[in-house]
Amino acid sequence: MATLVLLLLFYLFHLQLDVLALPASSDYNFSYMKSVYNAIDLPAKELYDYIVIGGGTAGCSLAATLSEKYSVLVLERGNVPAAYPQVLSANGTLSNLIQEDNGKTPAQRFRSEDGVANARGRILGGSSMINIGIYSRAEDEFYRESGIPWDKDLVLKAYKWVEETIVFQYNLSAWQSIAKQALLEAGVVPDNGFNLNHIVGTKATGSTFDDKGRRHGAVELLNRGELKNLQVAVEATVERIIISNKFPSKDSSLTAIGVKYSDSKGRTHHAFVRNKGEVILSAGTIGSPQLLLLSGVGPVPDLSSLQIPVVHHNPYVGKFMADNPRNNINIVVPFALDPSLAQVVGITSEFNYIETLSYTLPFSFPIPFGLFPNAISPLNASLATIAVKIQGPLSSGSLRLASSSEVRVSPIVRFNYFDNPIDLARCVKGVRKVGDVLKTKALEPFKTRDLQGRESFMFLGPSLPKNQSDESAMDKFCRASVTTFWHYHGGCLVGKVVNGDLRVMGINGLRVVDGSIFNRSPGTNPQATIMMLGRYVGLKMLQERS
Ligand SMILES: Cc1cc2nc3c(=O)[nH]c(=O)nc-3n(C[C@H](O)[C@H](O)[C@H](O)COP(=O)(O)OP(=O)(O)OC[C@H]3O[C@@H](n4cnc5c(N)ncnc54)[C@H](O)[C@@H]3O)c2cc1C
Ligand SMILES: *[C@@H]1O[C@H](CO)[C@@H](O)[C@H](O)[C@H]1NC(C)=O
Ligand SMILES: *[C@@H]1O[C@H](CO)[C@@H](O)[C@H](O)[C@H]1NC(C)=O
Ligand SMILES: *[C@@H]1O[C@H](CO)[C@@H](O)[C@H](O)[C@H]1NC(C)=O
Ligand SMILES: *[C@@H]1O[C@H](CO)[C@@H](O)[C@H](O)[C@H]1NC(C)=O
Ligand SMILES: *[C@@H]1O[C@H](CO)[C@@H](O)[C@H](O)[C@H]1NC(C)=O
Numbered sequence: 001m002a003t004l005v006l007l008l009l010f011y012l013f014h015l016q017l018d019v020l021a022l023p024a025s026s027d028y029n030f031s032y033m034k035s036v037y038n039a040i041d042l043p044a045k046e047l048y049d050y051i052v053i054g055g056g057t058a059g060c061s062l063a064a065t066l067s068e069k070y071s072v073l074v075l076e077r078g079n080v081p082a083a084y085p086q087v088l089s090a091n092g093t094l095s096n097l098i099q100e101d102n103g104k105t106p107a108q109r110f111r112s113e114d115g116v117a118n119a120r121g122r123i124l125g126g127s128s129m130i131n132i133g134i135y136s137r138a139e140d141e142f143y144r145e146s147g148i149p150w151d152k153d154l155v156l157k158a159y160k161w162v163e164e165t166i167v168f169q170y171n172l173s174a175w176q177s178i179a180k181q182a183l184l185e186a187g188v189v190p191d192n193g194f195n196l197n198h199i200v201g202t203k204a205t206g207s208t209f210d211d212k213g214r215r216h217g218a219v220e221l222l223n224r225g226e227l228k229n230l231q232v233a234v235e236a237t238v239e240r241i242i243i244s245n246k247f248p249s250k251d252s253s254l255t256a257i258g259v260k261y262s263d264s265k266g267r268t269h270h271a272f273v274r275n276k277g278e279v280i281l282s283a284g285t286i287g288s289p290q291l292l293l294l295s296g297v298g299p300v301p302d303l304s305s306l307q308i309p310v311v312h313h314n315p316y317v318g319k320f321m322a323d324n325p326r327n328n329i330n331i332v333v334p335f336a337l338d339p340s341l342a343q344v345v346g347i348t349s350e351f352n353y354i355e356t357l358s359y360t361l362p363f364s365f366p367i368p369f370g371l372f373p374n375a376i377s378p379l380n381a382s383l384a385t386i387a388v389k390i391q392g393p394l395s396s397g398s399l400r401l402a403s404s405s406e407v408r409v410s411p412i413v414r415f416n417y418f419d420n421p422i423d424l425a426r427c428v429k430g431v432r433k434v435g436d437v438l439k440t441k442a443l444e445p446f447k448t449r450d451l452q453g454r455e456s457f458m459f460l461g462p463s464l465p466k467n468q469s470d471e472s473a474m475d476k477f478c479r480a481s482v483t484t485f486w487h488y489h490g491g492c493l494v495g496k497v498v499n500g501d502l503r504v505m506g507i508n509g510l511r512v513v514d515g516s517i518f519n520r521s522p523g524t525n526p527q528a529t530i531m532m533l534g535r536y537v538g539l540k541m542l543q544e545r546s
Contacts (some may be wrong), residue, residue: 022169025210028088032222032232036080036124039236039263045270048073048231049277051259053238053291056126057527058514058534059282060218061162063232064225065538069546071229073271075236075261078106078123081219087129090213090341094359096130103408106130110286112323113397113414118484120286124234125219127284128208128527131486132341133215134355135167135206138522138529139198145519147494148502151540158535159196159528163206166220167528169194170211172204173340175358175384180204180344182443183354186436188346198523202346205524209341218531235264239407241279241295241510242270243311249508254312256510273509276545281492281504281512282534286399288516289318289491290411293401297507306404312506316496318399323415323488324521325423327431327481328387329438332458334448336360337382345524346437351391352430353524354437358384383460384446386437388430389485392520395419399491417482427478428471435468487526492516502537513537 048071052063055076063074084106086092097119101109106123107130121127137159143150172180183202184191192203208216222232238261247255256279258272273279281288292298296311298318303310339359346354360382397414418424437443438457447455457463462481465473492498492512497505502517504510515530522529 022163022167022206023210024168024170025212025214026168026216028214028216029220029223030082031227032219033080033082035222035225035227035230036232036234039075039233039261039269040265040267042233042236042263042269044268045272046073047272047274049274051075051271051273051277051279053241053259053279053281054126054283054287054514055124055219055232055234056121056282056284056514057128057218057530060125061221061531061534062280062282062513062538063230064222065535066541067225067227067230069229069542072225072231074230074232075238075259075271076124076232076234077237078121079104079234080124081129081217084123087123088215090133090209090215091339093130093132093341108410110410110413113412114417116323116415116417116482116484118323118488119486120284124232125217127486128217128531129215129219131527132357133207133209134342134345134525135163135196135208135528136198136345136524137196137532142520142522142529147519148500154536154539155532158532158539161224161535162221162528162531163196165224166208166216166218167206168208168210168216169204169206172343173338173358175337175340175356176204176343178442179356179384179386182437182440183344183346185440185442186433188348188354188433196528198347200347200349202344204344206528207341207343208527218527221531236261236269237407238283238291239294241281241291242272243295243297243507243510247508252506252508254506255508278509278511278541281510282514284514285321285488285491285516286411286413288512288514289399290401290407292317292492292497292504293411294404294407297504302400306401308404314497314506316493318411318491320396320490320493320496320519321399321413321415321488322393322396322490322520323417324389324393324485325417325427325478325482326387326389326485327427327478328385328483329434329462329464330460331384331386331446332448332460333358333382333384333446335382337384346433347524348430348433350429350433351426352388352433353391354386354388354430354433356384356386358382386434387485388427388434389487390423390426390430393417393420393423395423396490415488418479424475424478428474431464431474431477432468435464438464487521489515489518489521489526493519501540511537
């Protein structure tokens with residue numbers, strides 16, 4: 001009987017129990033370059049089994065998987081990582097984000113209508129090549145609420161496939177160890193040690209950076225594909241999905257048969273899929289709804305007002321756009337602190353996640369983009385940032401096109417941070433928890449002595465409200481200090497735009513596989529689940545055809 005109960009418990013929680021021992025480092029593996037071409041060198045017209053739009057976080061794992069049996073074309077508007085060496089190391093992360101956007105740089109900037117500066121990847125490997133590297137699997141609630149009939153064994157296999165290729169466990173930096181101590185002291189317990197799962201307590205988590213600071217983003221998942229079946233075109237900007245009414249089926253009169261894209265010389269190309277082939281949109285949360293709208297799939301009023309011919313009416317394309325708010329404080333540290341990207345995460349039972357960073361600002365270095373909304377600083381100091389975000393979030397907004405013809409023009413997006421009062425209440429609790437963290441012994445040495453000899457924290461940017469019981473002051477702090485955690489999602493939700501197999505409803509041969517299908521941000525951070533999703537859907541598609 002006891003064995004039975006144990007077995008049952010194991011079955012129920014096996015996704016939670018199973019954790020790999022991960023390596024601390026690995027050299028870069030650029031084998032995928034054998035399959036990469038610049039779009040200017042590709043013919044004007046071609047035929048493949050599958051076309052993946054966007055060589056990003058989901059697109060790379062999906063394309064690698066489909067290439068095991070079929071010919072695959074990946075169309076990526078950005079260039080290869082080697083063209084922007086700073087993306088390959090941890091120390092380039094912040095300069096990447098503040099670099100001026102010249103239309104080719106790897107971080108494309110955008111500002112939502114909420115007034116919050118944001119960024120998305122424009123590079124092979126997608127946003128996984130410009131992010132902070134935290135790797136954390138999704139929570140059970142995410143699967144239950146996702147609308148997808150998951151095969152849990154396949155989910156686990158897909159995570160492991162990602163993890164054995166590009167995920168690392170390395171020793172905590174000095175600041176990350178102190179932050180871990182402070183979180184535990186502030187009651188974010190238990191200590192979950194090293195753990196990839198999203199569970200209450202404080203954990204050290206996986207990273208796509210290794211202990212030498214080398215970034216191994218989704219791009220290295222391409223190496224796992226059958227490279228002879230894989231053609232990756234960079235500087236290939238997809239402008240439209242070609243949808244035909246010449247192949248009606250019982251499900252729909254419309255079929256996606258190919259794409260129109262342009263190269264860096266402005267030349268137009270067309271690529272088509274063979275019979276039984278598919279076009280898969282993996283252009284990300286901003287790019288995928290944008291391309292559906294540009295292709296005439298979306299709400300009739302939105303399309304008509306821009307004179308875009310309606311191919312298929314769907315009122316939900318571009319709706320339910322959500323972004324996790326980030327509220328942080330930055331402590332100016334009175335001694336030199338080694339830079340570190342987040343390795344430690346505190347997860348509270350009140351739905352808050354707390355992550356930290358440390359870095360040094362050289363003299364006159366412009367303040368990292370988005371980290372401190374209103375400042376240019378003349379400081380040369382070490383900083384420790386403590387950031388809080390909330391589960392979900394429940395608030396959402398929408399996306400609409402700014403241009404009916406030019407895909408390079410970012411669409412207009414609004415996330416409506418804290419519109420839902422539950423989000424605001426969660427933020428307040430999270431900020432109070434940051435207050436508790438600041439009261440710990442572990443952070444005592446981070447205080448600065450003022451002229452009267454009093455010790456207190458010196459903040460760059462906002463400081464916490466003095467009276468943390470004052471609800472209205474706390475609400476105000478949350479709203480006034482909001483920035484992005486870059487975990488925006490939505491726009492092509494399951495059950496609204498795609499079905500449980502991620503097929504676009506009403507159109508044959510077209511799926512969406514990326515963060516735009518999520519109704520909440522999975523796990524502590526989303527990239528693990530997005531890479532898993534690409535592998536998972538790829539395996540499902542191979543199963544379906546065999
Ligand atoms: C600064 C930053 C820090 C982050 N930190 C973390 C973190 O630490 N941990 C974590 O888990 N997550 C983090 N995230 C979030 C995570 O990186 C993203 O959620 C995830 O990478 C998104 O994956 P995706 O496949 O949906 O889109 P993307 O990876 O953005 O892929 C979309 C791809 O499509 C391409 N594309 C778009 N339009 C077109 C077009 N018309 N034609 C051709 N190609 C096109 C883009 O260039 C891009 O390569 C961070 C994100 C950012 C920006
Ligand atoms: C950043 O890291 C790379 C490789 O790890 C190294 O070559 C480079 O010198 C580093 N740059 C700085 C400014 O430390
Ligand atoms: C990590 O810590 C262990 C134990 O202290 C040590 O043996 C090992 O050398 C460290 N690794 C690195 C890369 O610093
Ligand atoms: C790099 O990837 C290729 C293709 O999967 C593989 O054959 C090779 O062994 C890998 N190289 C290293 C050093 O891991
Ligand atoms: C900034 O700090 C670094 C190390 O702490 C030091 O080497 C450098 O000289 C300082 N620069 C300026 C302009 O003060
Ligand atoms: C803090 O705010 C609470 C709630 O508004 C109030 O009751 C309390 O008096 C305030 N404390 C101080 C010291 O101002």
